[in-house]
Amino acid sequence: MSTSTATGRSLGEGWRALRVPLLVTGALVLGVIALMIATAARTSGPFSPDSTEGSGAKALATLLENHNVKVTGTEELDDAVESGQGRALLVGPSGNLRSTDWNRIASAGWDHVILIRPDRDALDALAPGVENARESLPKGSRAPDCDLPAAVKAGTVTVRGTSYSAPPSAQACYGDGANHTVVRLERSDRIVDVIGSVQSFTNAELAQDGNAALALNLLGTHPELVWYLPQYESSTFDDSDDEGGEPLIPPGVRYVAWALAFAVLMVALWRGRRLGPVVPEPLPVIVHAAETTEGRARLYRRSRARDRAAAALRESALGKLHKAYGIPRRAEPTAVVTALAARTGLDPAMLYELLYGGPPVDDAALLSLSDALQVLTQEVEHP
Numbered sequence: 161m162s163t164s165t166a167t168g169r170s171l172g173e174g175w176r177a178l179r180v181p182l183l184v185t186g187a188l189v190l191g192v193i194a195l196m197i198a199t200a201a202r203t204s205g206p207f208s209p210d211s212t213e214g215s216g217a218k219a220l221a222t223l224l225e226n227h228n229v230k231v232t233g234t235e236e237l238d239d240a241v242e243s244g245q246g247r248a249l250l251v252g253p254s255g256n257l258r259s260t261d262w263n264r265i266a267s268a269g270w271d272h273v274i275l276i277r278p279d280r281d282a283l284d285a286l287a288p289g290v291e292n293a294r295e296s297l298p299k300g301s302r303a304p305d306c307d308l309p310a311a312v313k314a315g316t317v318t319v320r321g322t323s324y325s326a327p328p329s330a331q332a333c334y335g336d337g338a339n340h341t342v343v344r345l346e347r348s349d350r351i352v353d354v355i356g357s358v359q360s361f362t363n364a365e366l367a368q369d370g371n372a373a374l375a376l377n378l379l380g381t382h383p384e385l386v387w388y389l390p391q392y393e394s395s396t397f398d399d400s401d402d403e404g405g406e407p408l409i410p411p412g413v414r415y416v417a418w419a420l421a422f423a424v425l426m427v428a429l430w431r432g433r434r435l436g437p438v439v440p441e442p443l444p445v446i447v448h449a450a451e452t453t454e455g456r457a458r459l460y461r462r463s464r465a466r467d468r469a470a471a472a473l474r475e476s477a478l479g480k481l482h483k484a485y486g487i488p489r490r491a492e493p494t495a496v497v498t499a500l501a502a503r504t505g506l507d508p509a510m511l512y513e514l515l516y517g518g519p520p521v522d523d524a525a526l527l528s529l530s531d532a533l534q535v536l537t538q539e540v541e542h543p
Contacts, residue, residue, distance in 0.1 A: 208353075216363050252276050
């Protein structure tokens with residue numbers, strides 16, 4: 161008989177076995193994180209300087225960079241409220257900023273602020289006197305019809321969408337005479353442009369008319385342009401009306417979580433158990449069939465289970481008879497007896513009592529039954 165003993169690994173053995181997988185996994189995680197950081201775009205969605213979709217503005221960002229304007233895309237409010245002296249800030253049309261956020265942007269000292277389709281809070285903070293006209297201009301090529309140099313140089317531009325009414329001190333262009341899609345306010349400390357036709361500067365329509373020239377003239381006034389796309393969750397957290405507070409999980413954690421999940425999957429695939437070929441093992445002990453039969457017989461005798469012993473003898477005899485005469489295993493007892501009587505010439509009643517009769521009443525009857533069944537099966541085997 162063979163025996164086996166379960167053995168466990170010590171800490172040293174475990175470390176030696178896992179150090180290579182851990183080092184490979186660590187290197188893999190670091191590589192994935194570095195790759196994701198290097199290739200991830202800082203912005204996404206409509207009017208994003210990193211988006212090549214029709215609604216994106218990758219073409220405009222590239223055009224500005226080709227004219228020596230450094231474009232920095234961001235979705236973080238902190239980048240828009242830091243000191244903007246000597247730089248220009250573009251605020252995209254997406255997201256939801258509160259009045260406190262706009263006031264912080266207005267106080268940041270930007271030399272030039274370009275507001276793309278701004279809402280009331282943005283106009284109140286950065287372009288007082290400019291009002292949303294609540295009327296959309298139909299798409300069409302329009303002349304500047306103003307003295308703004310950036311518009312005069314660009315000429316005819318395809319515009320549509322939101323229009324604004326401007327105060328007398330502002331320069332208003334590309335409108336219907338009452339409302340306009342481009343409004344410029346010049347103050348002593350900064351310039352503010354209000355643009356309602358955001359589609360004019362997207363990848364899909366930048367090449368139409370003088371759209372590209374107008375965009376370059378308006379946005380390329382400084383060597384550095386911060387392209388800020390507000391998000392719906394980017395409002396300040398120290399607002400007195402805000403009860404939520406700073407999120408518990410920083411947004412960047414999701415990249416690390418994905419990298420770790422990928423690394424765990426790779427390790428699981430690497431270290432996972434695989435089914436190999438079947439390995440035969442020697443049996444601990446060999447028990448012959450005769451010994452098993454004798455053991456069961458002694459158990460029957462000890463427990464005086466003559467009925468079970470008779471049933472076992474009859475079942476064995478019927479198996480041999482079924483096989484010898486081609487009788488189906490599921491045949492009825494009467495059919496079996498009829499077939500055996502026809503083949504052997506024995507009395508059917510005697511055969512039925514022998515094969516399907518009641519249990520023996522004593523050991524002598526059991527021995528008599530065993531002998532009769534043996535004679536019957538021998539006749540079949542040696543006719």
